[in-house]
Amino acid sequence: MIHRNAPLTPTGRLRLARCVVDDGWPLRRAAERFQVSHTTAARWAHRYRRQGPAAMQDRSSRPRHQPRRTPAAREEHVIHLRQEHRIGPLRLAARTGIAASTAHRILKRRGLPALAACDRATGEPIRRYERARPGELVHIDVKKLGRIPDGGGHKVLGRAAGRSNQQRRPGGGYLYLHTALDDHSRLAYTETLADETAPTCADFLVRATAWFAQCGITVERVLTDNAWAYSKTTWRQTCRDLGIQPRWTRPWRPQTNGKVERFHRTLLDEWAYQRPYTSEAERQAAFPDWLDWYNYHRPHTGISGHTPASRVTNLSEQHT
Numbered sequence: 001m002i003h004r005n006a007p008l009t010p011t012g013r014l015r016l017a018r019c020v021v022d023d024g025w026p027l028r029r030a031a032e033r034f035q036v037s038h039t040t041a042a043r044w045a046h047r048y049r050r051q052g053p054a055a056m057q058d059r060s061s062r063p064r065h066q067p068r069r070t071p072a073a074r075e076e077h078v079i080h081l082r083q084e085h086r087i088g089p090l091r092l093a094a095r096t097g098i099a100a101s102t103a104h105r106i107l108k109r110r111g112l113p114a115l116a117a118c119d120r121a122t123g124e125p126i127r128r129y130e131r132a133r134p135g136e137l138v139h140i141d142v143k144k145l146g147r148i149p150d151g152g153g154h155k156v157l158g159r160a161a162g163r164s165n166q167q168r169r170p171g172g173g174y175l176y177l178h179t180a181l182d183d184h185s186r187l188a189y190t191e192t193l194a195d196e197t198a199p200t201c202a203d204f205l206v207r208a209t210a211w212f213a214q215c216g217i218t219v220e221r222v223l224t225d226n227a228w229a230y231s232k233t234t235w236r237q238t239c240r241d242l243g244i245q246p247r248w249t250r251p252w253r254p255q256t257n258g259k260v261e262r263f264h265r266t267l268l269d270e271w272a273y274q275r276p277y278t279s280e281a282e283r284q285a286a287f288p289d290w291l292d293w294y295n296y297h298r299p300h301t302g303i304s305g306h307t308p309a310s311r312v313t314n315l316s317e318q319h320t
């Protein structure tokens with residue numbers, strides 16, 4: 001990488017070398033013209049004579065001879081342990097008797113990514129994807145959420161009192177957050193419903209499709225997990241009536257539907273558990289404002305800090 005204060009770029013080096021080699025300039029004259037030292041001008045002229053324009057590019061500063069480099073057999077042992085046990089540099093260092101920094105350099109030299117960037121089940125690097133246009137694929141999932149009884153739950157009253165209030169007052173149990181998330185824009189539509197049965201899921205899809213249509217998005221495919229409600233004829237028939245192609249993730253592979261899974265985590269952190277609520281009605285009243293903020297105002301790190309609405313044609317201008 002070129003230093004920001006470097007007097008010569010590869011193009012400047014080539015010009016200097018051609019002045020010396022092709023045009024016959026004295027080294028000192030060329031050095032003065034390009035504002036570098038005499039030895040620098042001689043070095044680039046010498047490389048140009050031997051290898052031509054290709055030699056003007058930066059070279060690695062790694063020494064040609066490294067007598068203290070980790071032996072190849074030990075490197076292979078480190079790689080074998082990493083692939084078999086899926087462990088990081090600290091545990092590799094403990095098993096092989098080398099420094100953790102050395103284990104890290106070996107993994108980096110072999111092109112192995114960090115464990116956080118690998119699939120837990122297979123150890124393979126996670127392959128990230130994004131559809132080219134809004135509506136090409138919509139992720140759908142359900143998040144089960146405990147209701148807050150009137151008077152508050154454990155976040156307001158403490159564990160013991162909150163558990164007692166949950167049992168004593170009406171309004172306990174669970175509610176279900178049904179979410180449809182566009183793969184390209186990350187625009188989200190969420191409803192709080194009483195269950196996750198097949199008819200409920202199918203009706204939610206109808207309303208979600210209508211909402212996306214109002215935003216100028218035509219839903220082409222939906223991706224769900226293999227839950228019972230999404231495998232019934234009701235779901236398939238609803239998709240057929242709407243002209244949508246249903247897709248399902250592989251069993252035990254929630255990462256395939258990871259965008260909506262990540263949305264639910266954001267939803268819990270920034271709305272459901274963001275502050276203590278004294279009732280479920282109070283929490284639900286705060287939800288529309290949060291969802292509006294997420295879709296239209298919140299910078300999304302997955303799309304380079306843009307808002308989901310900014311990725312849908314004219315949607316951000318239509319919002320007030």
